[in-house]
Every structure is written in structure tokens, then in C-alpha cells.
Amino acid sequence: MDQLQSQLRGKIGGKKYLLVLDDIWNEEWEEWVSLKELLVGGAKGSRIIVTTRSLRVAKITSKCQPYVLKGLSDDDAWSLFKEIAFEQRSINPTFVKIGKQILERCGGVPLVIRTIAGALSFKETEKEWSSFKDNELARISQNEGKILATLKLSYDHLPSHLKHCFAYCRLYPKDHKIHVQTLVQFWIAQGFVKQLNPSQSLEEIGFVYFKDLNERGFFQEVGERYSWEGLTCKMHDLMHDLAESVAGTESSIVDSNEIASKVGEKCRHISIDPSLIVLFKGKKLRTMLHFPNYERNQNMNDEIWDFIISNYRCLRVLELNGLDFKMIPRSICKLKHLRYLDLSGNLILRSSQRAFARYKICKL
Template structure:
């Protein structure tokens, strides 16, 4: 993020209009000094952003740098706006000069004011530059600008193509047996799928949900993405929406919604997938479960979660614990993505050897494998693959099944202008349905997209 801010500042400092204004206001030397400092900092920013994951000192320095760069960016926006205002003023040259002289923002006063602010920003950045030298940050070239985009958790859906899922045949068969052969004492039985992030819990649920055996077995099928906030009213509304294919009236109370839900599911054998549950409060789950009990005998609820506590709360049976891919399946997935952009001749034994070394660090997690393979697919040489393994990948810890540091690799490999756009999406709540047209308009308004 800081790297892309620095890129924008250098672009603005290079603006002919800004350079011309600097001459008018005698700010040229200040602007040139600021440009030199920002350029020097920009050279080590990629290294700083990557090392900030594992070093608190680097992280603190990076935060201070971001604050200073944002202030510098705001200051340059102010100067650029004033330059455009002067350029657009109507009237003769003499009229404009007189108007400027008597205005509250005439050249001399404004120039002195901006000169002081630029001097202060320059001093802040110079101080931070000294810190970066003490941290032994190294100059790094920006990664190859590729169209590869990092993934983020988003609203899930029920469809998946069978040929897109590798290595889950046994898991699918085990779940199908439960869905079609298991006889429970309860009308509605819950099956939890548990595993760390990126293992493919949602993909497995999609596979089962769309299987022909399941279609024949259940009268009604519903899919709801739950995610962080376990709001019973919202979940009930989304179940109704999944059945009727339209959103129920938002003004309805929970009592009215539960009546509609019972109209749809009571006495029907149904399959409901509740994807990505985090709630560990037993009472909240029981309040939802009581509304689901009206289904016909043999009805099933599949719950996907990272939490074993959620599995314990939602079901009396042993959860289906999802594990990493086997070595063969992991290699099939890696090879399919990493070698997609190159000819068969280029997938020589050296690439295969390095790839299998990298694959060991992915611990069989499909999302990690596909993320890293996607980055490598745009790296052309053996040295680039080795550098990625020894430098970037070696800094990532897989302790506790944390997947975000790995996904950040794909962010680090985005071009500067795309980092702004990607980071802006973080303003939206998790699982929010984004209006693409409005999002692009926001990007344009922010100056991310020309």
C-alpha cells in the first residue's frame, strides 16, 4: 500500500503543471528534494512491506511512513488543485495578476505557506528514511506486473464445476453416504465439515450439493452463507430467499419470517447448507435449530466451519474433518496452474524439482497451492522460482493454519495501481454484495482509475 502511495506522489511531482507552479512560487528546490527522498524510500518499500509480516520494528516504521506519505499526497493534491484553479481563471493576464495579488491565496502568501509544509514533510520523510537504513532494508525491484489478483473471502454460492475440484473424491463419497444412507432419530440431522481456511470446505459442500444422487434424495435444497455475524433473523430471511428466489420484505419481524420459513420447509425432506459458521454461542444456534425441526424425516443440514467448537455445538455426530491434499493431488493442482502459461518444453526437471520443494511448504492446502502456483505461473526463469522459494516464501509461517500471510504474497505481486483498488475493497463488510459499477465509480472518484 505504501509503495503505491509513493508511486502516486512521484507521479504528481513529475507533473508539468506542478513543476511550473514550483517555479512560480520558488518551490522547485523543495519539490525536487521531496521527490528524491520519496524515490529513495520507494526503492526499499517492497522489502519493508514483506518484512512487516514478521517484524514489529519494520511494521511500526512502515505505519509511520504511510502516515507521512498520506500527508505528502494530500499536500501535493492541494498544490495541484491551486495550480489548476490558476490555470482556469478567466480574464486578461493583468486582471489575473491583480486578482491573485489581492486574494487570500496570492502567489507569495500561498508559496510561503506551502513551502513551510513541504519542508516539514521532507524532514519527516528524511527521519523515516534514516530508520529504514538502520533496519537494513534492501532495494528491491518491483515484481513483474501481472494480472494475477489475490483472492478474498466473499459471498459463496452453491455451484461448482466437478472438473475444478481435485482430490476430494473420498470426502465426497463419505458425505454422500451420510446424506443418502444414514438414518437419524431426529427429523433434521446436522453434518459439520471442519477444517482450516483454504482447505476447500465450501468447494466440497458444493460438490455434494450438486450431485445427482442428492437431487433425487431431497425435495428441497437451500444454500446460505452465514459468515461472521450469526443473526437468526438474517439467516432465516436468506433461507426463504434461497427457496423463493427473491428477498422477503425487509420490514418483516422474525415471527413473521419464521411463519414463512415453516410454510416452505415443514413436512418436506430438505437439504440446507449453512456455509462458513463462526458462532460458538449455543443459545443462538438452538434458536435457529428450533425453526428448522419441521422438516420431514431424513432432512439434513450441512455446516462448514473452521471451529471444532461450532461442530460440537451444532451436531451430536463426529464432524467430517477435512485434511490437506495428498502429495499426488497437490502436485496435480500445482502443475495445472503453475505451468499453465508455459509450453510443455519449459516444464523441465529443474522447474519440477523447485516446484516440488515449494509444494512441501504448502502443506496440502488447496488455496495456498493455487495462490502460490498462480504467482509462479508468471515467473519465467529458474532463478525467479528459486528466489521466490528462498526469499519470499521462507518468510511465511504456516503456524496455526493461518492463511492470510500466504494470500498477501499475491497482493505484494500486484502492480502499484491495482494495490489501491484492491485495498479499497477492504472498506466493504465481509460477504457484502458489491455493486461493480459503483465500485469502479468510487475508484475513479479516488483517482485510482483514470
């Protein structure tokens, strides 16, 4: 920490700087004071901008009046709504009237407008639009605290197979760059993708699922090329909150001993540091993901391997990339339901271990 503080002072000492701290949630006043003490060495005119959805954070971090962002103007809100909701239909005066009434409930929030408009773009009759306005939307208040409930309306109108696929995305950390091809392979491994048309592969059908969710506004920052390989995307923080809400107790991100010990036995899908898996109580895991976090000790010893193989025979997805282990126990073949195995990034993994590729679909 002393070295980091010294490096920071060296970077800003005597220099005029602009520092943006985006999406801050820490409400501890003492920690903010400690941070400010490290930032006082800049030249006159230096500025710090903090963005947050917490009014308490805004008050703690600012000596001036916080600037509260307002929603879009009526004209801009309608322009965005119209572009999405009427993309594939002629602009009927009756649809326009209903659409503007629905838009009043969106509070000018772009994400809400995009999501609601995306849901309506798949409804083809005036009756469906009126039903959406009079029934589902009528139960939602306009105040900011109901944004998540408004977004959930679009989730509620998804086909069941897309609901499973969206909720599964809760396993990714916030602001994580999602590789679409890998995400689709996860969906396939879990049995979410149904091959109704024999002329299409499961991968092609899964990619259609992704495009359907994207067109409804559930993803953002989708790569410019709409091709299969190399395509990435992200989820808005509020969409991630929605995925967490609808996933409930079946999915969890486990990044501390406390969370690991609290996750219930009904949990089926987890993102976890392998060293914490021994604290997990459930026995019916279907997904175990690992997103490298270099703040923790990355290791994978025989004891952890044995624990996973002995306790989680229902695993369908096992991703253990970026860990430091040399050998894979032959007992891994007892995981008879395993459909996706990722061991990439383990640079010292012995080449002889690659023989496991003939037992499972592997990524090495």
C-alpha cells in the first residue's frame, strides 16, 4: 500500500488532473477522507467527478451541491422510443397515442425506454399494446425507486427459454466483457437451447436467442460485427441487478468466505474462487465458473479437485481458467454430465493431460 500511495503521489504531484470515479457505492465517510488525503498533491484547478446512484454517497463525497441528472426531454424520449418500438411497423396514430401514454411511465430514463420499447416492438396488435399499458404498466409507479420493477416488465414478457438464458447472465461480474460464443455454449450445456429445426445447429439457435435478447435491450456495447466468433457485449448495471433478482437463490457470485458459507443448498450456478468451494453447502451444482481475481490467492490443489469431483457429480459447466495447477486427476471422468470444460490459461498444465479432451468437450 505504501508503494501504491507513493506511485499515486508521483503521478499527480504538482500536476493538474481530472479524476472520474464512476458508479461509486461505498458510503463509509472515513474511507472517503482517507482517499482525499492521497489526492491533495495536485495543482490548483484539479477536479474529481463522482458518479453514483446513492444520494448518501453524493453528500459524503461532495462539498458542493450534487448535480442530479434528469431524464430525457419529451421530444428526445419519444424519438428514442419511436426508433425502437416502430422499427418494423408503420406508425399508426392509435399506436402513437398508446405509446406516448406508456412513455409517460418511463420517467425519461433511456435504459427503461429502450427496454420497454424493445418489448413492445414484438407486440403486433393494438390490443396487446393496450393490455401492456392498462395491466402490467399500470401497477408501476413513476418514481425512481421503481426503475427495476419497470424493467422487469420486459423480462416478464420474454418467452420461457429466453428467461432462463437472461437469468444465467447473473453469473458474470458487473461491467464484465461477455464473450457471446462462450455464453451460448454455457446455455447449450445447461439445456436451455432447444433444437426445433434440425437444419440449424445448437450454436446457430443459441445465437438467435442472443440476438432476440439484444433486440429487446437486455445487452449493450455489442460489437459492431454481428458475426459469431469474437463478438462481445456487456450488461448495464441495472440489467445485472434485474438478472440477480430474477435468478434468486439458484445463482450466486461468491467472492468472500462469508458469502460462500451463506449460499443455500438450492444454488445451482456459481462464480467462485476455487479456494472457497469447500465452504459451499450445496450438492447439486450445475455450473462452476471462475473469473480470475488477482487480489486473491489463485491456486488449485488436489484437495480442492477431490472435493469438486466428489461432491458435484451434476456439474455441466466447469470453467477453471487462469489457475496455477499442473495436473488434472483422472477421476474427473466421474463427472458424467459435464458438457463444457475450460482449462485455458493454466500455463504449466502438463501436455499429457490434454488427453482428457477425448472424454469431454474441452477448452485447453
